Amino acid sequence: MANQIEKNIEELRDLIREHDYKYYVLAEPVISDEDYDRLVKELERLEAENPGLITPDSPTQRVGKDLTKEFKPVTHKVPMLSLANTYNEEELYDFDRRVRNTLPPGEAVEYVVEPKIDGASVSLNYVDGYLKTAATRGDGVVGEEITVNTKTIKSVPLKLKNYKSFKKSLNDFEARGEIFMKIKDFKQLNKEREEQGEKLFANPRNSAAGTLKIQDPQIVAKRPLNIFLYMLVSTEEEFITQMENLELLKKLGFNVNKEYELCRNMDEVLRSCRRLEAKRESLEYEIDGAVIKVNSIRQQKLLGSIAKSPRWAVAFKFKAKQAFTKINKITWQVGRTGAVTPVAELEPVFLSGSTLSRATLHNYDEIKRKDIREGDTVVIEKGGDVIPKVVSVVEIERGKNSRPAKPPDNCPVCGSPLFKPENEVAYYCENTECPAQIKGRIEHFAARGAMDIEGLGEALIDLFVERGFLNTYADIYDLKDRREELVAVERLGNKSIDNLLAAIEDSKKQPFSKVLFALGIRYVGAGAARKLADHFLTIDKMITAGEDEISKVHEIGPSISGSVKKFFSSKANLNIIQRLKEHGLNFKSEVKKAGDNFFTGKTFVLTGSLSTFSREEAGEKIIALGGKVASGVSKKTDYVVAGENAGSKLDKAESLGIKILNEEEFLKHLKE
Ligand code: IVH
Numbered sequence: 001m002a003n004q005i006e007k008n009i010e011e012l013r014d015l016i017r018e019h020d021y022k023y024y025v026l027a028e029p030v031i032s033d034e035d036y037d038r039l040v041k042e043l044e045r046l047e048a049e050n051p052g053l054i055t056p057d058s059p060t061q062r063v064g065k066d067l068t069k070e071f072k073p074v075t076h077k078v079p080m081l082s083l084a085n086t087y088n089e090e091e092l093y094d095f096d097r098r099v100r101n102t103l104p105p106g107e108a109v110e111y112v113v114e115p116k117i118d119g120a121s122v123s124l125n126y127v128d129g130y131l132k133t134a135a136t137r138g139d140g141v142v143g144e145e146i147t148v149n150t151k152t153i154k155s156v157p158l159k160l161k162n163y164k165s166f167k168k169s170l171n172d173f174e175a176r177g178e179i180f181m182k183i184k185d186f187k188q189l190n191k192e193r194e195e196q197g198e199k200l201f202a203n204p205r206n207s208a209a210g211t212l213k214i215q216d217p218q219i220v221a222k223r224p225l226n227i228f229l230y231m232l233v234s235t236e237e238e239f240i241t242q243m244e245n246l247e248l249l250k251k252l253g254f255n256v257n258k259e260y261e262l263c264r265n266m267d268e269v270l271r272s273c274r275r276l277e278a279k280r281e282s283l284e285y286e287i288d289g290a291v292i293k294v295n296s297i298r299q300q301k302l303l304g305s306i307a308k309s310p311r312w313a314v315a316f317k318f319k320a321k322q323a324f325t326k327i328n329k330i331t332w333q334v335g336r337t338g339a340v341t342p343v344a345e346l347e348p349v350f351l352s353g354s355t356l357s358r359a360t361l362h363n364y365d366e367i368k369r370k371d372i373r374e375g376d377t378v379v380i381e382k383g384g385d386v387i388p389k390v391v392s393v394v395e396i397e398r399g400k401n402s403r404p405a406k407p408p409d410n411c412p413v414c415g416s417p418l419f420k421p422e423n424e425v426a427y428y429c430e431n432t433e434c435p436a437q438i439k440g441r442i443e444h445f446a447a448r449g450a451m452d453i454e455g456l457g458e459a460l461i462d463l464f465v466e467r468g469f470l471n472t473y474a475d476i477y478d479l480k481d482r483r484e485e486l487v488a489v490e491r492l493g494n495k496s497i498d499n500l501l502a503a504i505e506d507s508k509k510q511p512f513s514k515v516l517f518a519l520g521i522r523y524v525g526a527g528a529a530r531k532l533a534d535h536f537l538t539i540d541k542m543i544t545a546g547e548d549e550i551s552k553v554h555e556i557g558p559s560i561s562g563s564v565k566k567f568f569s570s571k572a573n574l575n576i577i578q579r580l581k582e583h584g585l586n587f588k589s590e591v592k593k594a595g596d597n598f599f600t601g602k603t604f605v606l607t608g609s610l611s612t613f614s615r616e617e618a619g620e621k622i623i624a625l626g627g628k629v630a631s632g633v634s635k636k637t638d639y640v641v642a643g644e645n646a647g648s649k650l651d652k653a654e655s656l657g658i659k660i661l662n663e664e665e666f667l668k669h670l671k672e
Contacts, residue, residue: 005046009053012043016059017159024155025255057130057158064148064217071144071213074135075671078233079612080123080176081140082308083116083291083315089270092292095314096266099294102303102311110295112242113272114260116315117228118286119180120209122150124229127172129163131156136212140308141612141667146212152221153179161253168248169237175254177229181208182284185224190354197491199459203354204286215499226285229254239297259283262295273316280318286352289317305611306644320381322391323356325349327376330361330405332412336440337522338429340407340418342367344378344390352382359388363425364407375402411436432572438472439465441520445473449526450518451507455500463489473518474576476504477583512539512586519577522563527616531555532564534623539577539587543568554631598669599627602638605653608646610663615643621670633658641666 016039023029023036040059047054054061086092099109121137134150135143150156163170181189186204193200201207211223232245239245243262250256259276263269273290280287294300294312303311326347332340342361349356359380361367372378372390377397382388410417411429413436418427429437442461446453453476464470467489469482479486479501486497510518516539517529524532535553536542542550542564550561567573581587604622606615606629613621618641619629633640633652640646640653641661653660661669 005050006053009043009046009050009058012039012046013058015039016043017157017161020059020154021157021161021253025253059158062151062154062158063221064151066148066217068148068215068217071136071146073138073142074133074145075142076123076135076140077174077235079140079667080121080137080143081305081310081611082137083313084309085289085315085317087317092270092273092314092316093266095292096269098311099299099303103299104302107299108264109299110241111263111269112246112260112293112295113263113269113276114230114291114293115257115276115283115287116289116291116317117178117180117230117257118203118205118288119178119228120205120212122146122177122179122212122227123233124150124156124175124177125172126160126170126175129160129170131158139613139617141670144213148217149212149214149220150179152217153225153227155227155255157253162251166248166251168239170234170252172236173232173234175229175249175252176231176233177227177254179208179212179225179227180204180285181211181224182226183286184284185226186354189223199457201354203352227255228257230257230291241295241297242293242300243295245297277318287318289315291315306609307614308612321352322379322381323349323351324377324379324394325356327372327374327378327390330367330372330374332408334411334413334429334434334436334440336437336444336520338432338434338437339426340411340429341426342405342407344372346380349380351380351388356380356382356388359390361390364427365425367405373398373402373404375399435465438470442470442473442476444520445518446476446507450514451510452514453500453507454503455496456503460500472576474579474583477508477580477585479504508584508586510586512589515580515585515587519567519573521567523560524564528556528560530620530623533589537589543574543577597625598672599625601626601628603628603630603636605630605633605637605640605649606643607640607649608643610641610643610666612663612667618666625670 016036019029019031019036019039029036043058044060047058047060086095096109100107103109123135123137123143124131125133125135131147131151133145134147134156135145137143151158160170181204183204186201186207189207190200201210207223208225211220211225214220229249230246232239232249243260246256246260259279261268261272263272269292273292276287276290292314294303300310300312305311327344328347329345331343331345333343334340342364344359344361346357346359361372366372370390370393372393375398377394379391379394380388381391407418407427411431411434414429414431414434416429416431416434419430420427431437439458439461442465443458445451446456446461456476461470464479469479469486470476483497483501486492487494511533513526513530513533516533517524517526531553532542532550536545547558547561547565550556550564551558577587599622604619604627606618609615610618622629630637633649633656635656637653637656637658639659639661640649641663642650642653643663650660
């Protein structure tokens with residue numbers, strides 16, 4: 001009897017899976033929604049009566065109940081590379097030439113052309129036919145685990161179709177692809193958000209990527225996410241061609257974009273790219289180019305990769321989409337440094353997936369150079385960045401109402417007089433207490449890459465500054481003492497405040513270099529902050545250091561050192577740092593004890609090109625693990641990490657008898 005129930009449940013699951021596949025992957029449903037719901041209800045009933053028979057791959061288990069506290073790091077078995085870009089036919093022909101020059105002479109090369117989906121890349125790991133984990137790309141080597149959120153996407157199979165019928169070994173493989181949102185679903189989502197007074201997503205890609213990082217899977221399940229798979233990766237199996245892999249992915253039940261084409265030469269490749277570009281506007285989802293891949297996997301392996309990109313594939317980027325619209329007004333926005341930048345307030349216009357109502361004008365010189373005036377009709381363009389820009393003015397449409405704009409004499413936020421340094425194009429508000437600067441500094445402090453306080457974004461910061469809860473970023477750490485006041489603020493409930501306070505506490509773990517970056521010292525970007533933190537090791541040593549000493553730090557120039565000195569000579573800044581210290585933020589670089597790991601206390605020199613990271617990123621990893629990175633090889637060097645085309649440093653290391661690590665060995669130690 002128990003066996004019979006188990007069999008019934010499994011049959012019902014298979015039936016539902018098949019309907020999911022027909023509906024979400026093939027878009028060819030064969031039963032009505034009511035009949036489908038009936039099947040799901042029946043399965044839910046049987047599982048409720050037999051809870052011991054519930055398995056994680058059951059269609060009822062797509063939406064988890066628990067919040068994801070943290071998206072855990074996952075090391076990719078095979079690094080997730082990104083693609084080099086080409087922008088014209090010539091560059092595409094160069095790519096083909098490089099491919100043929102690298103392969104043995106006379107070998108024919110076939111290419112597969114696919115649309116480049118504009119979404120968030122993901123790797124799905126299947127073990128014994130079941131989805132085990134899903135991970136974001138991250139830095140290509142380590143991503144974040146997003147299994148719970150990915151399971152909510154109905155076109156992601158929790159159990160593979162036809163899994164056992166293939167000759168290939170598919171016990172453990174990764175299917176890689178892109179999670180995206182259809183344009184109409186994205187518009188609908190933004191419409192709902194607008195009605196709820198929530199912040200709008202800039203484009204379908206951001207809304208897909210943002211959704212994947214939501215902690216509550218119940219919310220994720222309501223968002224219309226979708227997926228296309230385009231790559232099969234396994235360390236167990238040798239595949240033959242990309243075309244076969246796409247077919248195999250389809251047979252396993254994955255959603256594969258149908259616009260791919262096999263091309264036998266570059267003329268066919270170009271025709272295929274142009275065909276996709278022409279089709280771009282009529283597709284239901286956003287594409288920003290075509291991807292050209294060498295079809296033979298054997299040839300792909302011969303070609304290998306350089307820096308972070310494969311030599312066997314390239315992206316062909318389509319031209320940025322442009323639109324015409326009118327500038328209603330030119331306004332002036334004050335940033336955290338006090339710089340006042342002009343912004344074009346546009347007649348709202350829809351362009352590549354989103355409605356635009358503002359564009360940056362960079363600075364007053366740019367306005368004068370392009371002769372941009374209020375009331376003008378302009379061409380706007382969305383390039384790689386989210387913020388659109390004004391390309392040019394349509395002068396023949398200039399009417400009587402067109403008005404030249406001039407920077408204001410006073411700060412548009414606090415009213416204090418503006419100042420223009422002689423050697424700069426920007427105008428500045430010099431009042432450090434200006435609310436716009438206060439908000440900007442706090443936003444920078446809480447942002448990703450700095451203290452990374454999830455949930456403390458622009459809208460909340462505006463609100464907290466206006467209510468007087470925040471005046472400096474040190475006040476963030478006092479918010480916990482005002483919990484009741486915060487909960488009383490409309491729209492903020494107990495739960496969201498507790499999440500926020502937990503994120504604030506969690507930010508205290510950020511390392512010194514991030515804290516230093518978060519302070520927002522002018523010209524000190526993330527890279528400079530890391531170099532300063534590695535050199536001085538403590539904030540106290542930095543505070544007492546002279547300008548000369550600071551500028552002696554490798555790659556730290558006079559504008560940075562001057563700015564650092566100025567920052568630390570302000571009493572107000574020192575007070576804030578003191579408060580942050582009392583709250584327990586890290587103001588010392590963590591020096592790991594010798595013997596902690598392979599890298600601790602050892603000196604490395606990086607040379608040649610690595611395929612998985614840039615040299616700078618590899619250096620950061622070494623430093624994070626307690627090692628040192630030197631630029632030249634000497635007797636003090638412990639290891640030389642040699643990538644492709646390593647030159648004289650490798651020769652020197654060999655002559656000095658210094659140990660050499662190839663990329664594979666280096667990665668192995670990183671993963672230990
Ligand atoms: S292949 C090693 N194919 O574009 C090959 N990527 O920088 C790597 N993308 O991170 C990916 N559509 O997120 C490939 N048909 C497609 C793609 C595609 C979109 C994304 C992917 C990747 C980025 C390239």
